[in-house]
Amino acid sequence: MQTHLRGRDFIGDLDFSKEEVETVLDVAFQLKRERALRIPHPLLRDKTLALLFFFTSTRTRSSFEAGMAQLGGHAAFIDSKTTQISHGDTAKEIGEIYGRYYDGIAIRHCDWGTGNRYINEVAQASRVPGLNMQCDIYHPFQILADLMTIFEKVGNPRGKVINVSWAYASSYQKPISVPQSLILQMTRFGMHVRLTHPPEYKLMPDIVQQARDNVRKFGGSFEILDDFDAGFKDADIVYPKSWGALLTTTDDAESAAIGRKYTDWITDDRRMALAKPDAIYMHCLPADRNIEVTDSVIDGPQSVVYDQAENRLHVQKAVMALTMA
Amino acid sequence: MQTHLRGRDFIGDLDFSKEEVETVLDVAFQLKRERALRIPHPLLRDKTLALLFFFTSTRTRSSFEAGMAQLGGHAAFIDSKTTQISHGDTAKEIGEIYGRYYDGIAIRHCDWGTGNRYINEVAQASRVPGLNMQCDIYHPFQILADLMTIFEKVGNPRGKVINVSWAYASSYQKPISVPQSLILQMTRFGMHVRLTHPPEYKLMPDIVQQARDNVRKFGGSFEILDDFDAGFKDADIVYPKSWGALLTTTDDAESAAIGRKYTDWITDDRRMALAKPDAIYMHCLPADRNIEVTDSVIDGPQSVVYDQAENRLHVQKAVMALTMA
Amino acid sequence: MQTHLRGRDFIGDLDFSKEEVETVLDVAFQLKRERALRIPHPLLRDKTLALLFFFTSTRTRSSFEAGMAQLGGHAAFIDSKTTQISHGDTAKEIGEIYGRYYDGIAIRHCDWGTGNRYINEVAQASRVPGLNMQCDIYHPFQILADLMTIFEKVGNPRGKVINVSWAYASSYQKPISVPQSLILQMTRFGMHVRLTHPPEYKLMPDIVQQARDNVRKFGGSFEILDDFDAGFKDADIVYPKSWGALLTTTDDAESAAIGRKYTDWITDDRRMALAKPDAIYMHCLPADRNIEVTDSVIDGPQSVVYDQAENRLHVQKAVMALTMA
Numbered sequence A, B, C: 001m002q003t004h005l006r007g008r009d010f011i012g013d014l015d016f017s018k019e020e021v022e023t024v025l026d027v028a029f030q031l032k033r034e035r036a037l038r039i040p041h042p043l044l045r046d047k048t049l050a051l052l053f054f055f056t057s058t059r060t061r062s063s064f065e066a067g068m069a070q071l072g073g074h075a076a077f078i079d080s081k082t083t084q085i086s087h088g089d090t091a092k093e094i095g096e097i098y099g100r101y102y103d104g105i106a107i108r109h110c111d112w113g114t115g116n117r118y119i120n121e122v123a124q125a126s127r128v129p130g131l132n133m134q135c136d137i138y139h140p141f142q143i144l145a146d147l148m149t150i151f152e153k154v155g156n157p158r159g160k161v162i163n164v165s166w167a168y169a170s171s172y173q174k175p176i177s178v179p180q181s182l183i184l185q186m187t188r189f190g191m192h193v194r195l196t197h198p199p200e201y202k203l204m205p206d207i208v209q210q211a212r213d214n215v216r217k218f219g220g221s222f223e224i225l226d227d228f229d230a231g232f233k234d235a236d237i238v239y240p241k242s243w244g245a246l247l248t249t250t251d252d253a254e255s256a257a258i259g260r261k262y263t264d265w266i267t268d269d270r271r272m273a274l275a276k277p278d279a280i281y282m283h284c285l286p287a288d289r290n291i292e293v294t295d296s297v298i299d300g301p302q303s304v305v306y307d308q309a310e311n312r313l314h315v316q317k318a319v320m321a322l323t324m325a
Helices: A018-036 A059-070 A091-101 A115-125 A140-153 A177-186 A205-218 A228-232 A252-262 A269-274 A305-324 B018-036 B059-070 B091-101 B115-125 B140-153 B177-186 B205-218 B228-232 B252-262 B305-324 C018-036 C059-070 C091-101 C115-125 C140-153 C177-186 C205-218 C228-232 C252-262 C269-274 C305-324
Strands: A048-053 A074-079 A105-109 A130-135 A161-166 A192-196 A221-225 A237-241 B048-053 B074-079 B105-109 B130-135 B161-166 B192-196 B221-225 B237-241 C048-053 C074-079 C105-109 C130-135 C161-166 C192-196 C221-225 C237-241
Touching: A018 A140, A018 A305, A048 A059, A048 A091, A048 A130, A048 C059, A059 A074, A059 A130, A059 A305, A059 B048, A059 B074, A059 B091, A074 B074, A074 C059, A074 C074, A091 A105, A091 A115, A091 C059, A091 C305, A105 A115, A115 A130, A130 A140, A130 A305, A140 A177, A140 A305, A161 A177, A161 A228, A177 A192, A177 A205, A177 A237, A192 A205, A192 A228, A205 A221, A228 A237, A228 A269, A305 B091, B018 B140, B018 B305, B048 B059, B048 B091, B048 B130, B059 B074, B059 B130, B059 B305, B059 C048, B059 C074, B059 C091, B074 C074, B091 B105, B091 B115, B105 B115, B115 B130, B130 B140, B130 B305, B140 B177, B140 B305, B161 B177, B161 B228, B177 B192, B177 B205, B177 B237, B192 B205, B192 B228, B205 B221, B228 B237, B305 C091, C018 C140, C018 C305, C048 C059, C048 C091, C048 C130, C059 C074, C059 C130, C059 C305, C091 C105, C091 C115, C105 C115, C115 C130, C130 C140, C130 C305, C140 C177, C140 C305, C161 C177, C161 C228, C177 C192, C177 C205, C177 C237, C192 C205, C192 C228, C205 C221, C228 C237, C228 C269
Parallel strands: A048 A074, A048 A105, A105 A130, A161 A192, A161 A237, A192 A221, B048 B074, B048 B105, B105 B130, B161 B192, B161 B237, B192 B221, C048 C074, C048 C105, C105 C130, C161 C192, C161 C237, C192 C221
Antiparallel strands: none
């Protein structure tokens, strides 16, 4: 157990060592059990956390806000549009000043080429932990929740096959942070990680390199496929979701045109049948229903999406308590 | 006293039996007294409630949010526009997921033909109480506050005459939920309920039928008038407010045109003089001043609108404590 | 020490006597020390404060919201656009009703000719303290924080020279509340107050008169200059910031045109060198960087802007605790 998380930032998945992640999960399971038993755990009584959002949120905001309250503290939901950031408050000023008011600063900023840099600038200027609620590069809390869910549903991930796959969606060009964080974190737990996507949907080369480096250090394997069906084959865990062709183009129309070449990349019962019989279906939500995945799969017996969403609460409470107590 | 409200939804006025409503009022009076005496009552310490709004709010949001804080808990004000609902989160997903983060889910969704269904879908999918902060059909917490106010100002409502009347307003087509909930709840307390409106401003037939059914079961009477002045005659309580002609037309312009035929439906001193001398004037606010009601009436000695608004706090705290503790 | 602040409004700077302001600072220093030592001070456990904003905010909202949480209470951030004020809720109704839900009402409303009147109307109708989070005339909490910072950095302000100066900015026509509140409050502490601005940037005559009256009562001096450089000369404290030419014109375009005559009113190293060697540079933020002030000054060793921003937290907690406990 690693006990030195107080005051630490959590911006990239690898900011916490594997052992530190295991400590987080350990605490998360305890907090989940205590909530089921209605045992109070006010570990952050009257502490405060800023939740600064440059992008919409359903699960992230609510799990952080409810989580802080359950820990006895208060999370302030701050829509960036209600601030004076557009009047000139710099990232450094936000870090300096929020760091003096709050006991932690959590930020979601998904703008491509900007978000991660912004969060780092704020965290560097602040005296309190900086937490990444999703940026253009990483979504580390989502992946902690995913990992917790895998431990619950599949058991020890070592040797299991996870298929991190692109899927088609029509709603908008989604960030690439989820697949990137998945291949970064899962390759530290000895899994056989498959990344499956059409050629235009590449991830950032240095993220892919770090995933490969992890395999050398922690075992398991990493491979990249471009055949949707092949990705499902004999997988223990399938995680097919859409993301934008951001490394190919940042033009929305062009990106949408590329996407339309792959409208058949939808997770359906036939594809699920290619995976292991007890494979689990994961998705961070929201999904484009019947475009990205059929109702029969996402609402079916192999889907663990609600437990996955729930575990956001528990892992985040664990990280907040460990870094801010 | 009915003590089995834990875990229950409150979406339609009749979801709680008459005795359960009496229990709510009993608790509400106690909480009101304790607040006056500054006696703390942290009955929901570190519990959380989602307040999901698809529509603007002054009283509802603040009375729920302040009420939860006074009970030791936290209410998260969530403007639906800041969520990913428009990116695809379904009602079922909101229910499943918020139900795991929060200890209760309160929703305001007034869209005609949609709001009530949405709230029911969320509540059905969730493991925690679903509370209706106003939909297209019902506004049950408003009416609990109204009932509490009637008990305070008029005493036992049995045998009293309440005039639930339409009035003209120019600002916008308001929901019909207040008059509908009024005739549903008040007919369970032995009142003589008058519903007064121009022919185009009918309420939903099955709501009217339920009001008639209540009269058969609980005594009192129910009648429908179409003469504004007649509605005031000898009433103990007058509750004239505007609502849209939704059962006649859902076209805003057409509805406004219909309304303009009845601009003389304004509550003024002459009309108030038709009611009993000690009659009280009620309104859930906001009112179109000097269009829907004159300043002299709404600010006059018979008006109880501020106590009515205050009682939102106390009845809601009672329901939250009884359902979520 | 003055101990009779319970229940009091704080709207204009002079609503609190000089001795009452000293009591606020006394409490603020204690709360600041306790926060550094992690000593809990839940002086407002389960109390609530409405934060009603008609204008964007970074520091004000967060310092009030975090401050209330640190005191054990809850502040509700209310964007006026999410309320039904545009549907007709009057200032009196907001005061009456929020005053029954919350234990205090804080408002930011900077519209010229409207803001202060609105805050006063709400406060007059409410039974709880009304706190001014900035209006068109005053920004009293900012100046309490400034005063606390001066005590920390300069020591007793008596006999010190403070230059409250206009500066150029291009972003938008900023309120005149900060310079007005500065000359009102600082003239009560025996300072030599210089107000420096181009002729078009006059402050309200009665505010200037009150500043002169203070000098007669409390000592020190007050003078008005129109030479940017002269304002810096031998000052102990420089506070150059932009404000709108509101007493000359309320037309945005015309105001911008006037401003462009004075683009050289930028605080730079040469100007800072005109002040005392140990002079401090103050700004309430956000600043128009390299337009209103150079990075070298605002990020330099004489700048105290972050401590100034931090002290918002401590003085506001002191006022909230003293008025709302």
